[in-house]
Amino acid sequence: MxxxxxxxxxxxxxxxxxDELGYDAKDxxxxxxxxxxxxxxxxxxxxxxxxxxxxxxxxxxxxxxKSTVN
Numbered sequence: 094m095x096x097x098x099x100x101x102x103x104x105x106x107x108x109x110x111x112d113e114l115g116y117d118a119k120d121x122x123x124x125x126x127x128x129x130x131x132x133x134x135x136x137x138x139x140x141x142x143x144x145x146x147x148x149x150x151x152x153x154x155x156x157x158x159k160s161t162v163n
Contacts, residue, residue, distance in 0.1 A: 098138040100147035101127055107146065119143070 097118040099108045111118035119141070121127060121134055129137075138145040 096141055096143035098134070098141060098143045098145050100134055100145065102148050103146055117143075 094116060097108070097111055097116055099111075099118060099120045101121050103120075105120065105122070108118040108120040108123070121129065121137070124137070126134055126137060134147075135145060
């Protein structure tokens with residue numbers, strides 16, 4: 094099942110809703126990355142083999158990190 098990292102520009106409820114659906118979702122505000130540079134957030138998502146969800150003004154981006162299947 095995919096994992097998600099929710100950027101701070103997304104609604105705070107996003108991780109909660111994904112958790113309720115059975116996904117592993119972490120909000121950057123809950124893991125000490127509030128205000129962190131994009132590179133740090135991206136590195137955190139990558140190290141967790143997670144999809145990064147970020148909503149920017151005029152643009153939505155989904156960055157999927159390669160996950161390993163054992």
